[in-house]
Amino acid sequence: MSDSLSYRDAGVDIDAGDQLVENIKPFAKRTMRPEVLGDLGGFGALVEISKKYRNPVLVSGTDGVGTKLKLAFDWDKHDTVGIDLVAMSVNDILVQGAEPLFFLDYFACGKLDVARATDVIKGIAAGCEESGCALIGGETAEMPGMYPEGEYDLAGFAVGVVEKDKVINGRSIVPGDIVLGLASNGAHSNGYSLIRKIIDRDQPDLDAPFDGEKTLREAVIAPTRLYVKPILAALKQYTIKGMAHITGGGITENVPRILPENTVAQIDAASWPLPKLFQWLQAVGNVETQEMYRTFNCGIGMVVVVSQEDADAVQQLLETQGETVYRIGVIRARNGEEHQTQVA
Numbered sequence: 001m002s003d004s005l006s007y008r009d010a011g012v013d014i015d016a017g018d019q020l021v022e023n024i025k026p027f028a029k030r031t032m033r034p035e036v037l038g039d040l041g042g043f044g045a046l047v048e049i050s051k052k053y054r055n056p057v058l059v060s061g062t063d064g065v066g067t068k069l070k071l072a073f074d075w076d077k078h079d080t081v082g083i084d085l086v087a088m089s090v091n092d093i094l095v096q097g098a099e100p101l102f103f104l105d106y107f108a109c110g111k112l113d114v115a116r117a118t119d120v121i122k123g124i125a126a127g128c129e130e131s132g133c134a135l136i137g138g139e140t141a142e143m144p145g146m147y148p149e150g151e152y153d154l155a156g157f158a159v160g161v162v163e164k165d166k167v168i169n170g171r172s173i174v175p176g177d178i179v180l181g182l183a184s185n186g187a188h189s190n191g192y193s194l195i196r197k198i199i200d201r202d203q204p205d206l207d208a209p210f211d212g213e214k215t216l217r218e219a220v221i222a223p224t225r226l227y228v229k230p231i232l233a234a235l236k237q238y239t240i241k242g243m244a245h246i247t248g249g250g251i252t253e254n255v256p257r258i259l260p261e262n263t264v265a266q267i268d269a270a271s272w273p274l275p276k277l278f279q280w281l282q283a284v285g286n287v288e289t290q291e292m293y294r295t296f297n298c299g300i301g302m303v304v305v306v307s308q309e310d311a312d313a314v315q316q317l318l319e320t321q322g323e324t325v326y327r328i329g330v331i332r333a334r335n336g337e338e339h340q341t342q343v344a
Helices: 016-031 068-073 081-094 113-129 192-202 218-222 226-236 252-260 276-285 291-293 311-320
Strands: 056-062 099-109 134-142 152-165 178-185 210-211 240-245 263-267 301-304 325-333 340-341
Touching: 016 113, 016 134, 016 178, 056 081, 068 152, 068 192, 068 218, 081 099, 081 113, 081 152, 081 226, 081 240, 099 113, 099 226, 113 226, 113 311, 152 218, 192 276, 210 218, 210 276, 210 311, 218 276, 226 301, 226 311, 240 252, 252 263, 252 291, 252 340, 276 291, 276 340, 301 311, 301 325, 311 325
Parallel strands: 099 134, 263 340
Antiparallel strands: 056 152, 099 152, 178 301, 178 325, 240 301, 263 325
8 A cells, every 4th residue: 555645745834834824913913904804814805995985996906026036036035025016016006096905915835935935924014014005815825846946926916995086097197297206216126137137147246335335235126115105195185197106117118108198208317316226237237228218217116297386295295205206307298109208
C-alpha cells in the first residue's frame, strides 16, 4: 500500500495559512470603518453604504504592482509593496471623486512564507489606514509549482462611493482652466521594466548616497504616494473638474483620458523640478525626453484640473494637507488631431 499523503506533502500548508490570518487581524482591524459589518475571516465581507449619501454610485478599481515586485524579491524588501498595491487602486477611483470604502487583496505564492506574507499585508493595511479605506478581506493562494521559490504575485481591488451628481468626469474642462501637479514619491509603480533594465546594464552601487539621506535603492523602491485624504479635503470646498492618476503611460498618455476631445493640456516641463531619480534614469539609460514623459510620472503623481478662479485656493489647501503642488500647465483649444497632452 502507498504511503498516506497529506495536503502538506503536496506543498500546501494549511496551518501556515491559518497563522497568516491570525497575524494580520490586528493590522486589518485598525482599518475598519463603521460601514463594515463583519470580521476578517468569513467567506464574504459585508459593507453597507453610509446614510450620508443621497444617491450613491459605487466606483471600483483593480490593479497590481507590476515588475517592481522583482526588485522586492531581489532586494528582500517586502514591507512597502503593499502600500503600492493599495495606492494603485485607491488613487484610480479617487480621480472620479470617490471616497474609498474597502479593499481586498490577492496574494499568491508557490510556498507560503508567513513572515514575508505578513510584511506584505502589513503594508497593505498601512496603505488602507492612510487612505481611510477598510481592509475587509482577501485571498491567500498557496500554489506549489506555479511560482519560483521566494516569489509571489499581488493584486488588489478597491471600491469607493461618490454622489451621482458629484462624479468627476472631465466634461466641464474648458480652455483657460489650470493644470496643477501633485508631487510623486518617486517612480511609484510604473516603468519598472525599464528601471530594472537600466540597473542591470549600469550595475550602480545601490547603497551609495544618492539623494540627500536616501540611497539609490531607497529612491527606487519608495512606495507610491496616497493622495486620498488631501484630495477629498479639497473636494469638500472646491470644484475639481478633472483628475488623472499618473501611472503606466506617464503624463502624456494619462492626462488625455480626462480631457474633452476639443482640448489640450499644455504642460510646461520647466514648471517643476525633475527629481534626481528621473535625472539619473534619463542620463544612465540615455532615455529620450518624450519617452520619459510617456513612461514615468517624472515627479508628478496626480494631475488636477481646476478653474483659473479656484487654482490658487485649491493649491494652497492641498499644500496645507501636506502635498507639494505645482502649477504645471493650462488647458487650451486643440488644433486638429494633435495629441491631447503636450509637454514642452
